[in-house]
Amino acid sequence: MTKEELAVIESRMTREEIMDRARTLRPVGEFRKKGGMRYWLKAPKIGTVAYLWKPEVLQVAGYLMELGRVTTYHRFGHPALFKPSVDECVAQCPYPEATAFMIIDGGDYNGELNRHTATTVYFTGDIPPSVLNSPIEW
Numbered sequence: 001m002t003k004e005e006l007a008v009i010e011s012r013m014t015r016e017e018i019m020d021r022a023r024t025l026r027p028v029g030e031f032r033k034k035g036g037m038r039y040w041l042k043a044p045k046i047g048t049v050a051y052l053w054k055p056e057v058l059q060v061a062g063y064l065m066e067l068g069r070v071t072t073y074h075r076f077g078h079p080a081l082f083k084p085s086v087d088e089c090v091a092q093c094p095y096p097e098a099t100a101f102m103i104i105d106g107g108d109y110n111g112e113l114n115r116h117t118a119t120t121v122y123f124t125g126d127i128p129p130s131v132l133n134s135p136i137e138w
Contacts, residue, residue: 006073006113013091015047015138022046022090022136026127028061028100038064038102040131043086047138050083052103058131064123067095073115074106082107082116087138089120098122 013021027041029052042056072092074084089101106118 001071001073001110001113003113006115009073009092015087018046018087018090019136019138021093022086023132024127025090025093025098026100026131027051027055027086027089028064028102028123029055029057030102031057037061040100040128042134043136045137046086046090049085051086052082052084058134059128061100062126062128064100064125067098067122067124069104069119069121070094072103072106072118072120073110073113074118076116079109079111079116082118084116084118092120093122095122095124097124099124099127 027043028038029041030036030038038061040058040061042058044051072089074088076083084103100123102121103118104121106116108117110117
């Protein structure tokens with residue numbers, strides 16, 4: 001990945017397009033303390049809050065089919081603090097049919113790009129109404 005390629009990826013969608021897409025592409029997470037099950041997570045302010053720092057569980061996720069794993073790039077305030085936001089995962093999703101995503105590995109600092117890298121898994125499956133109806137804010 002070059003700085004130029006990253007600039008293209010990061011400018012591919014407008015803020016409004018990201019907001020629209022975030023309504024139907026939601027974060028999920030797996031928690032060892034909860035038996036390793038996958039859960040739909042509440043999307044915090046999608047452009048400013050690291051959604052992994054204090055995730056709020058909405059409900060158990062049903063069957064989700066994996067579409068693929070993608071290296072995603074994330075801004076940060078300090079190289080030691082990995083703080084992926086929902087908008088970054090949404091904007092970098094290459095799968096139009098994706099309905100969920102989950103970062104499974106991340107936080108590696110790339111000094112040339114001035115970003116953290118992560119492996120993000122994208123899924124397709126039904127989003128329950130209670131998740132679809134949870135609010136999205138920038």
